Amino acid sequence: MEKQNKNLISKENGGIFCSHGDFWIDPARPVKRALITHAHFDHVSFGCEEYICSPETSVLLKERVGKKIKVKSYGYDESFKINGIKISFYPSGHILGSSQIKLLGGNEKWLITGDFKRQVDETCLNYQEVKTDFLICESTFALPIFNWDSTNKIVNQIVEWVNKSPHMTSILFCYSLGKAQRLLNELKNKNIKNIYVHSNIKKINDIYIDQGINLEDVAKINSGIKDFKGSLLLMPPSQNKFNLLKRFGDYQTAFASGWMLIRALKNRSGYDKGFAISDHADWNGLIKTIKNSEAKKIFLDHGDGETLAKYLSIEENIEIESFQTKQ
């Protein structure tokens, strides 16, 4: 992005900036006007004057950032304008309310994917392919070693893991927003004695149910129950501390994340077991999205973007570069 002032979008200190429209996308610091792809904290900065996002994201933002924030929301089928730039949201399949953002202005067409996955997840709208000229694509898992197994296969492994140890408490760590709800939905008709969730997850579950997602109302861990043997507990990773877990007696732990595909990462983080289930696209998924977007110019954000950029430019002659907004 050499001639930054010529393009509609530029990488500024702290995020993606549109100077014509005078707004930011997922800024890392407080700004005047922020378009938000989804409500994970690494995409949302506290203290912005105005947030603009999908209706579901706006509900989540109010819960997580504060009731008093100023939020404007637009559905996936309604485009809108800011300072002459036409903006539309498309589902990205990452979590409830997650959006890709398309911008039109000054003869340029841009798409910012935000985080996305191509796998089906009933707790949010399916990812939608969008054509564009300029693409900013996430690339968290941009190495050919990352190939996701089917969701059903992983979920069956989780069930087996729990049921194989009926005398233990099985504690599965996962992100409170998105991953937990996806897992709960997938585990709905599986044969597990009992499932309980941490209060942080329960809070998000209530929002999902409120937004019309078909989740069962799972009980909180702290609701007077004493015996968790043979049960599955979902907790955020921050709870993985011996002091907090010792009350469960004999227990086993696991983490649900794409990173768990790598044994060294699993072993280093101290979990007994890893389940490689991710809300991001894998290597082939990223390449498919990039190719199908028909973009002339591509920027990769996060993770191993550099590697995928090098691969596609050498092997496929695609004009592409790494574009790290964070760090």
Added chain:
Amino acid sequence: MSINKFSKLFFDLDSNNSINKKVDLLINYFVSNSALNNSWTIFLLIGKSNKRFISGKLLREYYSKSYKLPMWLIDTCYQKVGDSAEVISLLLSNKIISKKSKDISLDDLIKNKLPELQKINEEEKVAKIKEYWEMIPKEDLLVFNKILTGTFRIGVSRGIVKKSLSKLANIDESIIEHRLMGKFVPSAKTYNFIVSGELDQVELGYKPYPFQLANTLDIPLENLSVNKYQFEWKYDGIRGQIIKRSKNISIWTRGEELVNNSFPELVNLISLINEDFVIDGEILIWDSTKDYPGEFGLLQKRLRRKSPSKKIQKDLPISFIIYDLLELNGNDIRKNILSERRDKLEKLYLNWKNKTSDPYFYKLRLTNLLKVFNWDDIENKKKDSRNFNTEGLVIKNKNSSYLPGRKKGNWWKYKVDPMQLDAVLIYAKAGSGKRADLYTDYSFALWKDKELTKFASAYSGLNNEEIKELDKWIRKNTTEKFGPVRSVKPFLVFEISFENIQLSTRHKSGVAVRFPRISKWRRDKNIYDADSIENAYKLMKK
């Protein structure tokens, strides 16, 4: 044994961090499988199979050739994963593999199929490996690749296997340990021997005894009463055991390698002794003119020769320094106390020495007992140890039996204080194995003509918190990347400890250090406070 069965065990063990759970898992496994199957399992788990059929790098190249994926991309993945076998199994999970997957026999694979790889040319090898990859079920490929690359070490250490077998057979761990030593041929007989309630002296006869090891001295010297202990130099060579029973001689290293072929002069010398015995000691390069050991580097050089010529034997002369006598004429005397064993050893040695006419008798020598009468003597000896090319002292309780492993309280090592220099971090590389994708291999520099010159690399010494903090810092302060290596802004200073320093033409700085490690993160120092190469030279002259 089928590869699938072993692979399942591998993942079960890998999914439990608790040692007790791993032990229970293994006991269950041993109980429900055949003796033959179990002996193969032990063979793999304790690393007896560490034969490498193909190097990790070649494995990556074969994948690159078979599936047309660029090598640089595979290498990038390798940096993230830290294990070639795992990288390839992850990459393969993405390949649409024909449905002809079948379970294959592990014994047949290791005994017959894989050794055949040595007989075919490179091109045929690539094709053969690809054929295996597409035949073996996906979930077993990691185990298969690990057998190929000889990197079989699942967090299951020998200790866990030993514990399980001991619990299962209700036999003392030290006996199990002895039975696991030395050569291991997987068979039903081998397994039954390991767990049998009866001692089979003939079988044991071929095996070295488990070595006794010393703990670092962590109690005040004043708590030791000097006359209860025996004081020896701590030599920096290769610990070994020589077994002589009638005509059979075996020289084992602590790493359980049989090294008769590397030291023919020693075998020859031993064969001239009448008595049968097992002795514990150290193999060293011995400089007869100075009467103290040569540098460890020379011993390494010597070891590289599998069958050394007469010239090598002359240029790099070795000696075996005897520490202890474990068995005499068929009697295991490890339960006898040290002072009695030493008496027997001295008698045996002097008797032989006085009678022998062998001109090379001096290649077998008794370790000297140091004359020490009080604490000051001990301190002085320790300070003096560098002058004799030793690492310090070993302090042994005269009243103790010879016990396997690092039993606390009987043997202490009292090592000379390390040499230290403050150096600047200049490069970092991601580690492998557990430290994959973490920058944990560091290079440090000293000042030389106003420039920072690399002088040592170190991997250890920081705790996990510091490693994480440094990893973050390295990522933020990278000035250049070349392959897996990052050069970083010269900013952080570390105190580097090492055991020895020598002139070296192979290193840019002109010096080589032994056992470098980080002893302190000097947050209080800036790069201009770091040491110069002249300070390194000064250490050498001491």
